[in-house]
Structure formats: C-alpha cells, structure tokens
Amino acid sequence: MRDSFESLVKTITQSIAGRPVDAALEAYLNRQHGPGSDWFRDMTRACEAGVDEGWLCNREAGGVRYGRVVKPGPGSAGFSVDVVDMTDLAGPHHVHPNGEIDMVMPQTAGARFDGTPAGWKVYPPGSAHRPTVAGGRALVLYLLPDGAIEFTQS
Template identity: 30%
Template sequence: MSPPSALHPNHQKLLDRAREFIAEIEDQTPGAELEARLNSEFGPGTPYYDDFSSLIRQGLANNESWISKEGVDGANFRLSDISPPTEDTKYFSILTVYLENDGYEHIAHIHPYGELNCIVQIDPAAEFKGFQGWQGAGWTSPPPGSHHAPSVRGGGLVALVFIPAGRLAFKELKDPRDF
C-alpha cells in the first residue's frame, strides 16, 4: 500500500526524520553489532529516538489516520505503511506495527536482508522479543536470514520497522519452536 498523496503533517515529519536516520545507517548490515550501535547512538534520549517516539505517540493519541491503522489480528495487532522502498528511503520500506499482548505465532516471518525495529513503549513495562532477547525502549536488529513470530509482553508498544529492500518472507508455522 502506498502512502496517501497528501500526508498528515506528523506522517510527513516521521518520514523526513526516517530518511535522515537511514542516511546515517544505510551502509550497515543488520545484526548484533548494528543493534549495539543503534541502542548506543540512536536509543532513548537521543534526537532520532525521541523524535520517532514523540511523533508515534502523537499519532496514536490523536487517532491520526497514518499510524497503525490496518488491523492484522484485531485491535491488538495493527500496522501502517509509512513508505514503500524507494530511492528516497535508500530502498528501505518503513512501517509501524502496534502490538499488545502475545500470541502472534501465525504471523511468523523471515528477514532475508535483516530488519531494524525502533521499539516505542506505549505501556512502560512493554517489551518486544528481539533476536537477542526481550527489549523495552530501544532497538532490535535481526540479521539477514533471521526469523521470528512477533512477541510482546507487558502491554502495548509500537515498532517503527525499517526493512532493507522491503523484503519479508512469510512462512506457515508448523511448530512454534520452529522460530
């Protein structure tokens, strides 16, 4: 789904800020090293993280139509395309995913080129299960070829997701331990 031609001002601000962020990390490969860098240089208390967090929270609080609007699995699992992979985004797709509660094993997927997830807690205790364990506010960076089923505990959060080349592969899960 393409973003609407006339973007909400906060959607446009988030997209502009995301493009600036991508310019900072575009030559990095997702994985443990990049995850450490993201949490150190771009985590809570830094300008990028705080801007992303503020715009996402505003979008949710104001029921702005651009943020986490499409139900994937009811009201507790929603997403929105912020941008498809384009030259302007260095061919990263950008989306927001609102998650609350757990139980999304049926939405397991593979990251052919990796993924970057900026975790914005809506509930202070909310955590997202990254490939290195549970993550509250901050970043996860699953490496190329990694896979998971979205898992969250402790309340609601939004993941601002950057996907190289927009590549995700969905796989039917035979056994939750497969992922």
C-alpha cells in the first residue's frame, strides 16, 4: 500500500506545483480532488491502511499521532507530506511560512478539522493555528511547501 500512497502523493503534488497557496487552490482541490473523486477515496484508503500497518502516524505527542512520510524534494514537487491522526483535541500552535494544504479525512461521521468536513483546507503563507479536530476522529494529510513549519509557544 505504501507504493500506492507514494504514487497518489506524486499525482497531487505535481498537479499543484507552482500554484499559489490560497483560496483558489482550496477551490481547485475540492473541485478536482475532493471527497467525491477517485483520487480522494484512494488516498483515504491508503492513509487508513498505512495507519493500520504502522508506517503512518507512528509517533505520538500530546495525544496526536503523526509522522512525516515524504521529505520535500523533486519527487514531491518540493512538498513535505505528513499525516496526523487526531480525536477531539487541539494540536500544537504553529506558523506556516509558505502555507499549508490539508486533506481532511473524517474517520468518525461528523468529525471536522478546523471546522472543515471531508475535503481540503488551505492556509496561506504566514498563517498560524492550533490544528483542532472536533466531533470525533480524523486523519489529516498535510502538504508543506519546502517542508516549512514553525512551532510556537502560543
């Protein structure tokens, strides 16, 4: 399943390479690769399998299971790829110097990530938040341009 995951990552990162990390990107992703798409369904299955097999979300801190799966490089169009597994909690506050692109995969009906149900949430460069899952459990795949993230004390 890991090969399938990496192939799906390449598909999505190549499709968004060079695009501004903004609301237009969020609309594009939800339209082209949203919850009704084969790609979204296949990536959700690959993430669920990766968690079950132990190669995704194999670390834990503060109740958040997480793991960086792909480092930024040519094969991922310069994006890092991380997946988190959260249930009804807020993660550590951080800043996105180059933005953050999140794929939300509820595992419990009604679970939301920062208010977003199944689908995509895009944070522009310079934004910050405490990533929060409410209403149950969700997996969140996030893409960071150049792998840039800064954890803060807030």
